[in-house]
Amino acid sequence: MNNLITIERHFLEQQMQHPGASGSLTAVLNDVAFASKLVRREVVRAGLVDILGMAGTTNVQGEEVKKLDLFANERIINAIGQHGRFAIMGSEENEETIIPPKSETGKYVLLFDPLDGSSNIDVNVSVGTIFSIYRITGDSPEDASLQDCLQKGLKQVAAGYVIYGSSVMMVYTTGNGVHGFTYDPTIGEFLLSHENITIPERGKYYSMNEGSWHQFNQTTKNYIDYIKEEDKATGRPYSTRYIGSLVADFHRNLLTGGIFIYPATKKHANGKLRLMYEANPLAFICEQAGGKASDGKQRILDIDPAELHQRTPLYIGSKEDVTVAEKFEQGLR
């Protein structure tokens, strides 16, 4: 058997590369991996909902059946919030910040999207959990406030996602490359399967909801026209791949190369996706893999956030593709 590396061991090995590290970030990541196993357990049973009871009803055990995204949210808050590692948390499902139990000992901030793409669950399409971790800005966890959640993405100390797909994977970075782990349900462990993921400089896929064409700005339309033109040197036209589940679309492009776009539209003037829960963590991962993430005008990780649930246009993926898309967005091409 090959040398199997569990995710816990990998976290520890990363920690050992930083002499003097206290191990607290390692503990935090272990908690996140554990919470994702709890979410996975429910997601893989989602198809049984008609048998076990619809969301909002009472199941055969007399328990109320929760919508999966709300279930995932609660599970993560309970599993991660109990250990005194976080001073404050924010979830895409909660309007306000969350102060977990024992927050007075927490040095970290957790922002997460418990189940992204959850509208896809009913049709058995991949969904994901996305997380983003920061240090608190001051010395005292008791002083942690919304401001600690509103740090620029470049201040993240770790970020990752779990994709619940044909297999379940966790992909993470602590700023030392991007590493992917595949879940082995027979032993209940995430095993290293994709070490040091790098995204190709240029891809062959573009991922966006082109059904919103009439909602797009002219600059966006110009770019889409461009990627459909024939040009051998740049491999155009690109193929469309759009699942409508951000983690799944991002994950494919990370491994194979490509660009994911959710632009500003007439309906969503600032884009649809959330800066703190979706764009920042994926931008950190993408840059660590050699890719690029932009709102069309500036680097995602440089955006100074004003609100917890702030939205942003998102251009993310292979570096050359995002650079060209930015030029179109800025009217330079």
Ligand code: AHM
């Ligand atoms: P959600 O947070 O409500 O699940 O919405 C986010 C999802 C992303 O996973 C996906 O990229 C996007 O919405 C798809 O939006 P659209 O249906 O407009 O293409």
Ligand code: MG
């Ligand atoms: Mg989401």
